[in-house]
Amino acid sequence: MNRRQVALMLGTAAGALALGAGVALLRVSSRGSAAKDADPLFASTFPDADGNPNALSRWRGSLLVVNFWATWCAPCVEEMPALNRIRNEYYPRVEVIGLGIDSAEKIRGFRDRYAIKLPLLVAGAAGSDLARALGNTAGVLPYTVLIGRSGAIERRRVGQIQATELRSWLQPALARIESSG
DSSP states (O other), X not given: OOHHHHHHHHXXXXXXXHHHHHXXXXXHHSXXXXXXXXXXXXXXXXXXXXXXXXXXXXGTTSEEEEEEEOTTOHHHHHHHHHHHHHHHHHTTTEEEEEEEXXXXXXXXXXXXXXXXXXXXXXXXXHHHHHHHHTTOTTOOSSEEEEEOTTSBEEEEEESOOOHHHHHHHHHHHHHHHHHHO
């Protein structure tokens, strides 16, 4: 086999892999195609980067953005400052939390280096299982979900989320809350 044939085979294989990943991402990113409620999240307790336990049930009834991330994940690191700004902009009407698939030491160092104020909890490997329970069947990071006050998962996003997209999730959710109450 010559170089051209090898390159063509590798390109075809990479294309097939990318297509399969794209289909999985579309399936996970769409509304209503995976887990519909966040009960597994609210049944969990994780420590923050300083070791203090946090029962996630404390956020039940809140409009909540949950971001699964890791310090070794480049898109996760890139989106974290935007998530922090969104949290500052919308808090206390919306809470944004990060569940780190990482060690406390690495999360604490990241938090301190980038002056992140949103709650960063240490989920470790259990965070991957929780993300799957919340619809991330591909197991990809970052993964972000919007949980409504009822505990239902309203939106989900596999891959890096932009602040504009997150605002497009939050504006109508907040409008519904304000019009109902």
